[in-house]
Amino acid sequence: MPRLGHLIGIDLGTTYSAVAVMGELGRPEIITNREGENITPSVVLFQSDSTLVGTMAKRSAAMAPLDTVQFVKRAMGDPSWRFETTDGVTFRPEEISALIIKRLKEDAELHLGGPVDQAVITVPAYFDDGARRATKDAGTIAGLTVHRVLNEPTAAALAYGLNTADAGTVLVYDLGGGTFDVTVMRIENREFTTIATNGDRNLGGFDWDNALMQLLNSRFQEQGGPDLLDDDHTEADLREKAENAKRALTTIAKTKVVLSAAGVTKTIEVSREEFEETTSSLLSRTRDLTAIVLEDAGLSWSDVDRVLLAGGSTRMPMVRTMMESFSGKQVERAVNPDEVVALGAAVQAHLVDVDLTGTKSALPAIIIRDVTSQGLGTLARADTHGMENVVIIAPNTRIPAKHTSSFRTVADNQTEIRVSVTQGDDADPSFVKVIGEQILPIPSYPAGAPVDVTFAYDIDQTVFIEVTDLTTNRSLGTFEVHDVSNMDGAEKDLAADKIRALEVS
Template identity: 55%
Template sequence: MSRAIGIDLGTTYSAMAVVGDDGAPRIIDNAEGEATTPSVVLFQDIDGKDSPMVGSMAKHMAASQPMDVVQFVKRHMGDPNWRFDSANYTYTPEEVSALILKRLKQDAGQALGGSIDDAVITVPAYFDDARRTSTKQAGQIAGFNVLRVLNEPTAAAISYGLDHDRDGVILVYDLGGGTFDVTALRVNGNDYEVLATDGNRNLGGFDFDNALMQIVADDVAAQGGEGLLADPVAAADLREKAEMAKRALSNVPQTSVYVTFQGNNYRVRVTRQAFEDATQSLINQTRDTVLDVMDDAGLEWGDVDHLLLVGGSSRMPMVREMMQELSGKRPETDVNPDEAVALGAAVQATLESQGDGAPTMTIGGGSPITIQDVTSQGLGTISVDKDTRQDINVVLIPRNTQIPCMKSEVFYTMHDNQQHIRVDVTQGDSNNPDFVAIIGATELQLPPHPKGSPVEIIYRYDIDQIVQVEVIDLTTHQSLGEFEIDRESNLDQGEVHEASAHVAGLTIE
């Protein structure tokens, strides 16, 4: 059996898997015997020291101790301003995620025997460079050797492709707890080529829960109980109940939610129809993204051979109905939406742990698996248009470019003896600087040259979609410097080191 595991680090639930001796991936149950572990951390203070609890117990405590519980931390990955203060320590999103990963690491070790150190961790395809780096760091802080961060839809397609041995174009629609992705892939034997991907990292089951919470709160208000959502304890309690009601509505046309608020008991009846009406705009957003991806990939529905629905939220009947109506196809039904991503990650982990990055191992008796992924974000730099003198964004690597990749562009100095060149690394697809984000900047020294001297800027995206920049002075043909973008939003090596020491010192329940 492989010692490297695959981890689906989800917004709401996480799962892990390993490839067995038979070459087939299987889910590793957690210590409580569950196939998935809620990505929820309860911070308990025991004798002046944090004793975090992760998983189902922590999730149940969210309703009674909302101030001590962190949920949905994946939504904050790469956000330099998000912090959680426990009684004893201030946690970054990477550290909170590391606690979840540490719990999984412990449980994997218990299930498989010994220490499990190597892992592939999945991320939404739409995660940008900073969020991928944060995820990798979270793994390192938890004590993992992170072999790779892998896109969730690619992982799902691998697990599906292995099982079914079917070629053709697969469209993966992944609506999870906190994020949404659509990816089109072409599978040919064991070759997986991603054609296009798009998504919204802030759209998921969480938003559907919010809509249901609003329906219930409005009804309770109409019955005389004003201000339910403004009360943190009542709101946390309602969140758990709303999620349960939402799941029930996937199977039955109506359900009831019982809430106690300000000492009164309320019963609210919710129909699937009312819920679907309230969330129609969310479903429409996913529909638009599907169409964009079809467009970007240059596909017609007739070209799509398999429609995969993954992510727990794809169990909502309206998802299946919308996709069936849009595509005229029946989604595949024999995919477990909660497990597919972790299973595919385990396959990749086994391949990666076989050495030098070039996957050569055979799983399930076929030929070696190769994955050709694409970038999910355009990368560029700010330049001055020589005619209009206006700032423009020059896209060097457009979205949906195959990775790893390297692209360069030549720019010209604006003044005689210009001493510095400033590289603003932008993320986005627009030529208008107002519509892109500057994710890093650096200033490099330039030797004296006349105005109009050429300078080449080179961008590289590695296999993890992490960005490297190099600048070459074309007059002297010398490299002026090579750098990973210094992202304000990520921890530096020292901080990762300190965080690792802190997390290593904690016992996780």
């Protein structure tokens, strides 16, 4: 059945976002924004009469730091995070992201000449259930039907693997603005199978910027300047200059930064070598996680055919140098590492579109098999020492995944059972996150009635629980985990009204 609206792929990045759509020739294409740029800064500026998203907002960050929001992706799934404008309006992370998506959607509509009402949105492979749901909700609040949340490294591999029929075993190292993911996958006969994935949702170019900010700030102070981190304006100015200096050091060995505050103006020189030294521990963290993923995949470097770099931060020469010496291989980087995730999202969007409308695919068949990035379990009473976490679905399990545990009711006429759902793979409850506690209704039976509780991850890695009454062998229903970190239906409706009423430009 033909639809009116277009279906797009969105890479909702920590620092930059990008949109792509499948072109007529069966190749995904980036959709430029209204300013003609391929990527849009994920920055929102609130002004009393308008809301700006993108380059204009990023440029104004140093002028209006209190009304500018950046890096909101880091807060996705955090139920307590709020941004308050100087006008006193508060926003949740989902709402800020929705404003960014709204702008991307409108730019895509301009470009495509028709309504856009559906999307596939990418997320870091290491995002947990709460952050994935929050991302989906942001799309819904922005007025889109979100068909899938797709893992970013899988998207990168999709875009890459389209042109490389048999890539073999590929390690994708994805270092973006705010997050790091590393994934090992097999690409064979257009089948993309993820073997293992790991990452750090708080490690990215942002942290390299922070380290350079510290270095510049301490040099400025050594030369008699004030602490630039004491004031929101000078901090925002320093952040912008540090990011520019970082980019400069990608191509040149030495750069100068002019810093000015409280009547003191100094020109500070910084070399690539100094920058690399001050950020070496960050780079090591990516190296360590890469080693863990290889181990989890049960592979060594000799089993890896290709190393693919994605994410804008892989432009830093230190990344390539480290990965080449670590892997002993020549590494490959997409021509535009900050666009490849959106291109992959467009491929997935196209596959969904073909599925929904029954139209002919512009591509030969593609199969995508992904794995869970987080373990899923439940808290149980351990014999001697309090509670323990029992992992029910281990990390790196193929999704969709389902696993069943059997329980017996403990009291006569018990009408409900309580199941806590945890994320993580440690037996110690203090190292896992309780993502929800679900009360599940059951028919009233004498004590000891058997009940099966099935934990499931769907294809988007959102968590479901199904209860089966073994006395009657009947399913008592499937329940979404009421995730403590997400908005409920009424909150989402209110948020959608609020975002609809805001004009973004």
